[in-house]
Structures are given as C-alpha cells and as structure tokens.
Amino acid sequence: DAGVTQSPTHLIKTRGQQVTLRCSPKSGHDTVSWYQQALGQGPQFIFQYYEEEERQRGNFPDRFSGHQFPNYSSELNVNALLLGDSALYLCASSLNYQGAYGNQPQHFGDGTRLSIL
Amino acid sequence: AQSVTQLDSHVSVSEGTPVLLRCNYSSSYSPSLFWYVQHPNKGLQLLLKYTSAATLVKGINGFEAEFKKSETSFHLTKPSAHMSDAAEYFCVVSGRGSNTGKLIFGQGTTLQVKP
Numbered sequence: 001d002a003g004v005t006q007s008p009t010h011l012i013k014t015r016g017q018q019v020t021l022r023c024s025p026k027s028g029h030d031t032v033s034w035y036q037q038a039l040g041q042g043p044q045f046i047f048q049y050y051e052e053e054e055r056q057r058g059n060f061p062d063r064f065s066g067h068q069f070p071n072y073s074s075e076l077n078v079n080a081l082l083l084g085d086s087a088l089y090l091c092a093s094s095l096n097y098q099g100a101y102g103n104q105p106q107h108f109g110d111g112t113r114l115s116i117l
Numbered sequence: 118a119q120s121v122t123q124l125d126s127h128v129s130v131s132e133g134t135p136v137l138l139r140c141n142y143s144s145s146y147s148p149s150l151f152w153y154v155q156h157p158n159k160g161l162q163l164l165l166k167y168t169s170a171a172t173l174v175k176g177i178n179g180f181e182a183e184f185k186k187s188e189t190s191f192h193l194t195k196p197s198a199h200m201s202d203a204a205e206y207f208c209v210v211s212g213r214g215s216n217t218g219k220l221i222f223g224q225g226t227t228l229q230v231k232p
Contacts, residue, residue, distance in 0.1 A: 004160070031218075033218065033219075033220070035220075041224065041225075042207055042222030042224050042225050043161070043207075043220075043222050044222075045219040045221070048218045048219070055218055056212075056216075056217065056218040056219060090160055090161065092220070105151060105163050105166050106220055107163065108153075108161040108162070109160050110158075110159055110160040111160050113158075
C-alpha cells in the first residue's frame with residue numbers, strides 16, 4: 001500500500017521563475033493538503049483540496065495556487081519565485097475532511113526541497 | 118482560534134532514560150490533538166492522536182500522551198529512550214470552525230539522545 005508520494009525530491013530555481021510540485025495521495029484518501037516548512041520551523045498550512053476544489057486556504061499570497069485531479073492527485077504551483085520561498089514543501093492526504101471535522105489524521109509525504117537562488 | 122505551544126525547543130536525554138516533551142494547547146472547541154515525528158530530510162510520521170476518546174493515548178514505538186483538559190496539556194512521554202528516537206517532534210492541533218481542515222503545528226522540539 002503506497003503512502004503519499006511527492007515529486008521531485010529536490011528542485012533548484014532562480015528568482016522570478018515558476019515551479020510545479022506534484023503529489024499522489026495515500027490509497028483510499030480523497031483530500032490533499034499542502035504545507036510549507038521553512039528551515040527550523042514547523043509546517044505552515046498553504047491550502048487543502050477536496051473534490052477538485054480549494055476548500056481551505058492559509059495566509060499565503062495568490063502566487064501560490066493548486067489543482068486536484070479526478071484521481072485525487074494534486075499539484076502546487078508557485079509563480080514569481082522569491083528567495084523566501086526556499087523551503088520543504090510537504091503534501092499530506094486524508095479522508096473526507098468535512099465528514100470527519102478534522103479528526104482524521106493527515107499522512108505526509110517526504111516533501112520536495114525547493115531552493116531559490 | 119486554535120494553537121499549540123511546545124514548551125521546550127530542545128530536549129537532551131541519555132539512552133535508556135525517560136523522555137518528556139511538553140505541549141500546551143489552546144482551543145475553544147473540543148480539540149483533536151496529534152504528535153508527529155520528523156527524522157532528518159524526511160516527512161512527518163504520525164506517532165499518536167487524541168480525538169476525545171481515552172485521555173491516555175498510546176502510539177507507535179512505545180510513545181504515549183495524556184490529554185489533561187484542566188491543564189490544557191498534551192505531553193508526550195516514553196519510558197526509555199532509544200538512539201533512533203533522536204528527531205524533531207511536533208505537537209499539532211486540528212483546526213475547527215473557520216479553520217477546519219488545517220493542521221496547526223507547534224514550533225517543534227528537537228530530541229537529542231546521548232549514548
């Protein structure tokens with residue numbers, strides 16, 4: 001039973017570029033969340049997708065956008081990259097966030113390490 | 118709003134001695150609380166969860182946590198530390214109301230285990 005998988009594992013970009021990160025949820029999960037973890041910090045919630053729609057969003061600018069596909073996989077897009085976007089980007093999946101009112105634990109992938117030069 | 122505060126940024130123990138990682142929470146709702154562990158260059162692994170059932174929660178790898186409403190605490194313990202326990206630990210509360218779906222993380226506690 002595959003867990004949450006993310007690609008790529010590492011990425012180097014320069015300021016102003018755009019990047020797309022990908023996530024496949026754990027088998028049986030239908031909800032995908034994205035988090036940004038800066039060095040030495042706890043993860044910060046970016047947004048969550050369920051039924052191919054953004055259901056919840058954290059305090060991140062519109063440069064951060066996402067998508068969920070019919071097979072529940074998801075992409076995170078970041079435009080106009082800044083040095084401060086350098087971080088570990090974590091994808092987490094869970095089951096039916098609304099029905100569970102947050103009681104369902106989220107399962108995390110190993111993340112994509114994004115470095116901005 | 119919900120929040121968690123991890124009271125120690127760094128804890129150092131000797132192998133074979135008990136581990137205590139402290140966490141206080143704030144929530145106007147009945148909270149769902151989690152502890153996650155993160156080993157270097159890896160994602161987050163769920164250790165245990167509290168969702169208003171038993172107040173003493175047992176998790177993986179010998180860890181357990183006790184929910185104390187009167188103290189708004191959810192401390193993580195283990196009777197005997199192992200070298201493989203060295204990692205970053207996060208106390209997490211699940212968002213409710215307008216924050217439903219979000220996990221809200223503490224700042225993390227680095228656990229060092231000395232031989």
